Amino acid sequence: xxxxxxxxxxxxxxxxxxxxxxxxxxxxxxxxxxxxxxxxxxxxxxxxxxxxxxxxxxxxxxxxxxxxxxxxxxxxxxxxxxxxxxxxxxxxxxxxxxxxxxxxxxxxxxxxxxxxxxxxxxxxxxxxxxxxxxxxxxxxxxxxxxxxxxxxxxxxxxxxxxxxxxxxxxxxxxxxxxxxxxxxxxxxxxxxxxxxxxxxxxxxxxxxxxxxxxxxxxxxxxxxxxxxxxxxxxxxxxxxxxxxxxxxxxxxxxxxxxxxxxxxxxxx
Numbered sequence: 001x002x003x004x005x006x007x008x009x010x011x012x013x014x015x016x017x018x019x020x021x022x023x024x025x026x027x028x029x030x031x032x033x034x035x036x037x038x039x040x041x042x043x044x045x046x047x048x049x050x051x052x053x054x055x056x057x058x059x060x061x062x063x064x065x066x067x068x069x070x071x072x073x074x075x076x077x078x079x080x081x082x083x084x085x086x087x088x089x090x091x092x093x094x095x096x097x098x099x100x101x102x103x104x105x106x107x108x109x110x111x112x113x114x115x116x117x118x119x120x121x122x123x124x125x126x127x128x129x130x131x132x133x134x135x136x137x138x139x140x141x142x143x144x145x146x147x148x149x150x151x152x153x154x155x156x157x158x159x160x161x162x163x164x165x166x167x168x169x170x171x172x173x174x175x176x177x178x179x180x181x182x183x184x185x186x187x188x189x190x191x192x193x194x195x196x197x198x199x200x201x202x203x204x205x206x207x208x209x210x211x212x213x214x215x216x217x218x219x220x221x222x223x224x225x226x227x228x229x230x231x232x233x234x235x236x237x238x239x240x241x242x243x244x245x246x247x248x249x250x251x252x253x254x255x256x257x258x259x260x261x262x263x264x265x266x267x268x
Contacts, residue, residue: 045128046115055131064112068105068139068263076238077103079265098238099245100230100256104143105263106135109234113262117233121167129167132233132261133174140229140259147229147257149222150176150183153244154213156190171261172231181229187222188213188244205239213244215251224252235263 042051044058051058057065071083073090075098080088107113116132119125137144152172160166169185176183194208215223228248235241235258245256 045119045125045131046112055127055134057131061112064110066108066110066113067135068107068265075102077105077235077263079108099242099249100258102143103235103238103241103258103260103263104139105235105260106132106139107262109236109262109264117167117262120170120233121163126165126170129170129174133171133178136171136175136231136259136261137178140257143229143257143259144179144181146227147181148226148254149187150181150229150231151187151223151244151248152183152185153230153232153240154185154188154190156192156194168232171233175229175231175259184219184222187219188215188247189219205237209239209243213247215247220251223248225254228253228256230256230258232258232260233262235260237264 042054042056043049044051044056044061046061046064047058049058049060068077068079071080071088072078073080073093074087075089075093078090078092080090109117116128120128120132150172152166152168154168155163155166166185169183172183172185175181190212191214192212194212230241230244230248232240241258245258248256
């Protein structure tokens with residue numbers, strides 16, 4: 001597997017002209033970024049307050065995010081209220097084990113996280129994927145070293161045409177750029193349109209997704225024997241992640257972990 005933070009090696013026998021060209025390029029890029037900062041000052045993507053740099057939250061909105069930290073269920077990533085000092089599985093994981101091995105999320109799906117997700121998906125704020133993926137890397141620190149391939153949860157073609165991009169693919173590609181892991185946006189396909197999952201019960205979500213995902217014959221070699229990191233923006237009941245994991249496992253994947261930006265955590 002590629003290192004999480006590969007080092008850029010200096011080019012051997014670099015000529016003075018090449019070094020000079022590199023310096024000029026760095027100055028041009030610095031000037032371009034300074035101009036952009038002047039024309040479009042850095043602002044918080046949630047409340048639009050001024051920030052020190054692009055792709056960052058202001059202190060108030062950052063404090064509004066609920067980071068998911070241990071202790072949590074080692075299988076589902078659901079946070080526990082009490083730390084007993086040893087890794088535990090939640091009752092939900094014991095009663096109904098998922099098809100995937102482990103799930104991790106950066107934050108709880110509360111008001112601030114919901115705004116970020118909605119602006120990424122519905123407000124053409126693709127640049128938010130950088131911020132969200134950065135937080136996902138921290139949450140997935142025990143998953144990323146084991147992964148061979150990043151696979152985003154796909155959209156059906158009809159919805160992709162309407163939205164123009166797949167937010168899960170944006171997150172997957174940002175994770176790939178940060179970690180060096182390959183990202184295959186075509187490994188998994190959504191072969192039938194489904195009703196929106198919002199408002200459906202757990203059982204209805206599972207029924208809605210039956211047969212929705214598959215790995216085409218021409219893509220099986222991409223996943224066979226590999227450890228897959230499935231990427232999505234939000235994890236709710238796990239129905240989508242389970243359906244995707246089953247399709248990948250049927251195609252020969254060794255196992256599947258799940259990494260998302262936010263997950264719904266039911267109130268106790």
